[in-house]
Amino acid sequence: MSSELSLLGLSLQVAVVATVMNLIPALAVSWLLVKRRMPGGFILDLLVSLPLALPPVAIGFFLLLLLGREGPFGRASQAIFGSDIVFTWFAAAIAAAIVSFPLMTRSIMVAMAGVDQRLELSARTLGAGPWRVFLTITVPLAYRGILAGLLLGFVRALSEFGATIVVAGNISGRTETLPLAVYSNILLGKDGQALKLIAITIGLAVISLAVHNWLLSRGGRREVNG
Amino acid sequence: MTHSPDGPEPIVNFRIVKEFSGFTLDCEARFTSGVTAVFGRSGSGKTTLLNCLAGMVRPDDGHIEIMGRPVYNSRGNSPGGKSPGGKSRRATHLPPERRRIGYVFQDGMLFPHMSVGANIDYGHALVAPERRILRPDDVIELLELGPLVGRPVNGLSGGEAQRVALARALAASPELLLLDEPLSSLDAVMRGVIIRYLKRIWAELRIPMVLVSHSLSEVMALAEDTLVLSAGKTVAQGPPARVLGDPAVGTMADYPALENLIEAEIVQPTEGSRSGLVLVGEATLQAPDVYGRAGERVMVSIRASDIIIATGKPSGLSARNVVPARLTELDAVSGRTLAYFDVGARLVAEITDVSVQELGLRPGSDVYLIMKSNSVQVLNQERT
Secondary structure: OHHHHHHHHHHHHHHHHHHHHHHHHHHHHHHHHHHOOOOOHHHHHHHHHHHHHOOHHHHHHHHHHHHOOOOHHHHHHHHHHOOOOOOOHHHHHHHHHHHHHHHHHHHHHHHHHOOOHHHHHHHHHOOOOHHHHHHHHHHHHHHHHHHHHHHHHHHHHHOOOHHHHHHOOOOOOOOOOHHHHHHHHHHOOOHHHHHHHHHHHHHHHHHHHHHHHHHHHHHHHOOOOO | OOOOOOOOOOOEEEEEEEEEOOEEEEEEEEEOOOEEEEEOOOOOOHHHHHHHHHOOOOOOEEEEEEOOEEEEEOOOOOHHHOOOOOOOOOOEEOOHHHOOEEEEOOOOOOOOOOEHHHHHHHHHOOOOHHHOOOOHHHHHHHOOOHHHOOOEHHHOOHHHHHHHHHHHHHHOOOOEEEEEOOOOOOOHHHHHHHHHHHHHHHHHHOOOEEEEEOOHHHHHHHOOEEEEEEOOEEEEEEOHHHHHOOHHHHOOOOHHHOEEEEEEEEEEOOEOOEOEEEEEOOEEEEEOOOOOOOOOEEEEEEEHHHOEEEOOOOOOOOOOEEEEEEEEEEEEEOOEEEEEEEOOOEEEEEEEHHHHHHHOOOOOOEEEEEEOHHHOEEEOOOOO
16 A cells, blocks of 8 residues: 555656646746737647647657757756756656646636636726736636646646656656556556556546536636625 | 817827728827717727727827827837937837726726726726826715725626726726727616716816717717718718718718717606606706706707707697707708707707708707607616
8 A cells, every 4th residue: 555655646746746847838828829919829839739749758758868868958957966857756747747738738728718808908008017917817817727727737747658658767666657557567467456556547537627627617607706 | 178280289199000801090180179089880990099099909000199198109200200300210109008098998898806996996006106196986986886896896787887997997097098889888878877977087087088989979978079980091070060960971870860968957856657857958858757866967868850840839739848949050961951959058950951941940040849758868877
């Protein structure tokens, strides 16, 4: 049981850190794409969705090239911290962040698009700059959708496998998250243990998705009040 | 208020060129009156013009000055090329938050996650203390919003929401109020109520306004100056009564629907089956639904096509209102004539050219205006 608890702990740690890392970039990119019609926006839009369309294993490989000892980030990490990024839980978090970014961002984009632009323009004419409008109008009115997007990204990060195994490996107790442990158990023929871990994964996913759906249904049914 | 193009300080002075969906807005004007209406059909470019003034839309070319301050200039030269040196070459386009304007959307656009009071405070809190000319309390009092302040905004009626939107804009101490069809989503009674508040804003606060409207009745009731737009071009500008008679405007206007929206005083409220009385100028008129207190000021609506003209005092009429009046002006537009009368207030009636000739009407003629009491609609909130 203690091994399951530590697996669960590490998986949650990786997914939470991935989600937190994504929050600001996802809000920024959503705002740029939804509220600012900038030239070349379609390229950014495409880039945002790209990880959704690529095999995660390919993303893992790109990350390995960037974060590895010979990669620019790997070298910087060596120079500054004297340690590697790859094959650490942090590499797993980065992989999970990148793979879950599109889902999170697209949900937040939908939420922001639901905030009537005229409300934001009203705030502008009342003297609020773009930043204040974002914080006092856009985010409060879209917060359910933003939370839902965070949860969706969190669920995706929890179940991340392909990119993680390439860039973080499958090191028991250090980088082994639930999906990686499921894989190990299958390879070892421990079907019972694999199913047990899958059950835990399903439990987490069901809870997160239930909250996600609740947020969206409440947010959609009535205007935020007070 | 002067309408002279050489008036000392224009409230708004602009030339705007903006291409959008199919045609080009290309117009130039000076607004010098307290209340200026931009009139035109939907798609004429009037809202685009307002949005350019507000800084929500960036013109392709031209310049805009609000209260003498340049807020937009495509070339960066000072307005009208008056500065030969051309101090700055950079184009100017101030964002809405730096234009010191208030903007009221057609349906209020109140912030749904804030109370009425928080909506009103939003802009006020952002104004530098030395530039504040109004406190939220003053505005709440002027627009009689006291009982609503603590309420959430999503239970408000259309008229209440529009009043809160006005209050919110005013509390930010704007130098100019821009109103986009502020009355068109309201019913007749609420429209009358809001018109009274708008008149009061100009009368008591002296904050000038530019309002966009497609209703001649509203323009007549509120504006001192009117810019008429058609397909993105100015077709006329001047006082509403003059513009109304312009042939170019005649083709756009729905004269039979034209209403006299005028302020009146309640003389005697309706009681039981007895009609009430209102004083319009010097004329006391019977009206069916006069709710309120004696002495209270209200808006009254009388359709231009509901006014009948007689050259002598008629007798044996069922119509309850027979009012002596002097004809001041006749405007013949595309087969119809708009006749303006002085009854202490100005009333416009819509009649046929044939009637004008047969009755021998000319400016200065003394006549009687006949109105059924049902044609006199009192627009008061307290109506039940």
